[in-house]
Amino acid sequence: MDKQTENGMEDTPLFDPKILDLIDFSKCNGEYKPKISNKNPGDNLHLRPLSLGDFDRGFLKLLSELTKVGDVSQKQFADRFHQMKACPGGYFITVLENTETQEVVATATLAVETKFIHSTGARGRIEDVVVSKQYRGKQLGKLLLDCLTLLAPKVGCYKLSLECKDPLVDFYSTFGFSKEVNQNYMVQRFWD
Amino acid sequence: MDKQTENGMEDTPLFDPKILDLIDFSKCNGEYKPKISNKNPGDNLHLRPLSLGDFDRGFLKLLSELTKVGDVSQKQFADRFHQMKACPGGYFITVLENTETQEVVATATLAVETKFIHSTGARGRIEDVVVSKQYRGKQLGKLLLDCLTLLAPKVGCYKLSLECKDPLVDFYSTFGFSKEVNQNYMVQRFWD
Numbered sequence: 370m371d372k373q374t375e376n377g378m379e380d381t382p383l384f385d386p387k388i389l390d391l392i393d394f395s396k397c398n399g400e401y402k403p404k405i406s407n408k409n410p411g412d413n414l415h416l417r418p419l420s421l422g423d424f425d426r427g428f429l430k431l432l433s434e435l436t437k438v439g440d441v442s443q444k445q446f447a448d449r450f451h452q453m454k455a456c457p458g459g460y461f462i463t464v465l466e467n468t469e470t471q472e473v474v475a476t477a478t479l480a481v482e483t484k485f486i487h488s489t490g491a492r493g494r495i496e497d498v499v500v501s502k503q504y505r506g507k508q509l510g511k512l513l514l515d516c517l518t519l520l521a522p523k524v525g526c527y528k529l530s531l532e533c534k535d536p537l538v539d540f541y542s543t544f545g546f547s548k549e550v551n552q553n554y555m556v557q558r559f560w561d
Numbered sequence: 562m563d564k565q566t567e568n569g570m571e572d573t574p575l576f577d578p579k580i581l582d583l584i585d586f587s588k589c590n591g592e593y594k595p596k597i598s599n600k601n602p603g604d605n606l607h608l609r610p611l612s613l614g615d616f617d618r619g620f621l622k623l624l625s626e627l628t629k630v631g632d633v634s635q636k637q638f639a640d641r642f643h644q645m646k647a648c649p650g651g652y653f654i655t656v657l658e659n660t661e662t663q664e665v666v667a668t669a670t671l672a673v674e675t676k677f678i679h680s681t682g683a684r685g686r687i688e689d690v691v692v693s694k695q696y697r698g699k700q701l702g703k704l705l706l707d708c709l710t711l712l713a714p715k716v717g718c719y720k721l722s723l724e725c726k727d728p729l730v731d732f733y734s735t736f737g738f739s740k741e742v743n744q745n746y747m748v749q750r751f752w753d
Contacts, residue, residue, distance in 0.1 A: 432678050439680035449681040456648035460675075482672045483652075486624050486689060487753070488631035489641040497678060522751040530724075530748040538745050546747035553730050554746035555738035556722040559714040561679070 380422035383454055383462055389416065389516070391523040397515045399543060401508055407516050411507055413469040416516065419462040419476070421450055426466065426473045435499040437561060458483070458491075458524060463517065465509055475500040477513035479521055479529075493517075493526035511543075518544050572614035575646055575654055581608065581708070583715040589707045591735060593700055599708050603699055605661040608708065611654040611668070613642055618658065618665045627691040629753060650675070650683075650716060655709065657701055667692040669705035671713055671721075685709075685718035703735075710736050 394406045410416050419428065424446045432438050453460040461479040466472065478496040483489070495517060500510045521529040532554055533541055586598045602608050611620065616638045624630050645652040653671035658664065670688040675681070687709060692702045713721040724746055725733055 429677065436678050437680075438678050441677065441681055445681050446677065449675060449677060452649065452675055456651055457644065459648055459651065480674045482674070482686070482688070483641060483644055484689065485621060485633065485638065485641060486628050486630050488629075489633055489637050494674070496674070497676070518749075527752050528748060528750045530746065532722075533745050533747060534743050535745065538747070541747050545749040547749065548745055548747055551726050552746055552748070553725050553727065553740055554722065554744055555725060555730070555733050555740055556720060556744070557710075557737040557739065558720045560719050 380420050381450075381454070382418040382420045383450065383460060384418045386418055388461070388524065389418070389463070389520070392516050392519045394515070394519065396519060398545070399511060399515050401511070405508060405512060407512070410465055410509065410512055413467050414474070414509075415466050415468050416512070417464060417466065419450075419464050421447060423464060423466075423473050426471055428464065428473045428476065431473050431476060431499055431501055432497065434501060435497060461517065461520065461524070462497075463513060465504075465513070472501075474504045475509045475513060477510070477517055479517040479524075479526075481521075481524060481526060483525075487527050490527045491525045493521040493524070493529040495529065495531040514541075514544050572612050573642075573646070574610040574612045575642065575652060576610045578610055580653070580716065581610070581655070581712070584708050584711045586707070586711065588711060590737070591703060591707050593703070597700060597704060599704070602657055602701065602704055605659050606666070606701075607658050607660050608704070609656060609658065611642075611656050613639060615656060615658075615665050618663055620656065620665045620668065623665055623668060623691055623693055624689065626693060627689060653709065653712065653716070654689075655705060657696075657705070664693075666696045667701045667705060669702075669709055671709040671716075671718075673713075673716060673718060675717075679719050682719045683717045685713040685716075685721040687721065687723040706733075706736050 392407050405411050407416050424443050429438050464473045465475040467474050477498040480494045480496050481491050483491045584599050597603050599608050616635050621630050656665045657667040659666050669690040672686045672688050673683050675683045
């Protein structure tokens with residue numbers, strides 16, 4: 370049910386929280402010490418879809434630990450949020466909130482591109498994974514990655530990919546990702 | 562204006578054809594011999610958005626020259642089409658039609674993922690580029706690539722990427738793409 374944010378905006382989730390129930394964490398290959406899961410991510414932590422109220426819970430500040438965010442107003446945030454929400458099955462931005470401090474402390478995105486090939490299939494991409502500095506070392510990045518990797522086929526992805534820097538290749542290998550022979554990632558940038 | 566397809570379906574474009582007018586082909590770096598452009602792609606050829614009626618114009622057969630398509634019914638095609646269309650600014654699937662034979666002979670996709678980072682920016686991806694066998698050697702793949710590369714920043718993409726096999730690295734370099742140091746593309750497949 371929608372609740373009100375501090376600023377009186379409706380606190381709408383980006384996608385139906387029930388979709389996260391499709392994650393069968395018993396199928397997860399990774400080992401956790403101490404044991405955490407999507408349902409029990411740790412003390413005061415709650416795993417859920419990004420919500421409109423996360424503007425007030427430090428979501429953009431969190432992203433700025435990953436890359437350039439820029440000056441994004443509440444209206445710009447809300448407009449982008451609603452644009453994503455209008456795209457059904459397209460954006461599974463998932464966050465971990467510390468419910469005591471009401472801060473978003475980690476996030477990862479499963480972005481889904483629908484296609485006509487592969488029997489009107491879809492391909493997923495892991496994007497924008499970040500854990501707030503003071504929450505690192507608590508297996509939260511791993512937890513988000515396991516969750517989104519388990520979720521991807523449940524929402525129709527026949528394949529899932531990501532790009533990462535050299536030191537992270539081993540980390541992502543543990544979730545089933547590999548570098549393929551004869552596959553090259555090429556990019557061009559128009560602005561920062 | 563919408564027109565009727567053979568089967569009486571409205572021939573809706575996937576995106577507003579005016580968006581293709583944002584392409585300033587004079588900014589294109591590539592040389593064409595003979596000279597073709599987005600406005601004049603060659604005899605009887607017309608560059609336009611994918612449309613709902615392209616189910617009857619061999620669009621899926623064309624894609625099957627690229628990869629596995631599977632058995633996609635007209636309803637499945639239409640459902641996927643409308644799902645993409647509901648996602649504003651998300652899917653710029655562009656085709657070349659031979660207006661004489663009413664066949665779709667080439668296609669390329671600019672898929673756009675909107676983000677909160679980079680001042681609520683967007684990143685584009687080139688996907689599913691294919692030219693029908695009997696139309697190869699007519700610079701049509703190059704034309705589609707130039708068009709979508711010029712379009713990407715116009716629709717808000719701060720960066721544009723693609724994945725390709727080894728023999729195509731040189732080809733894509735000519736459009737401004739490059740392999741970046743310390744960037745790895747990793748993938749996992751759940752089914753074919």
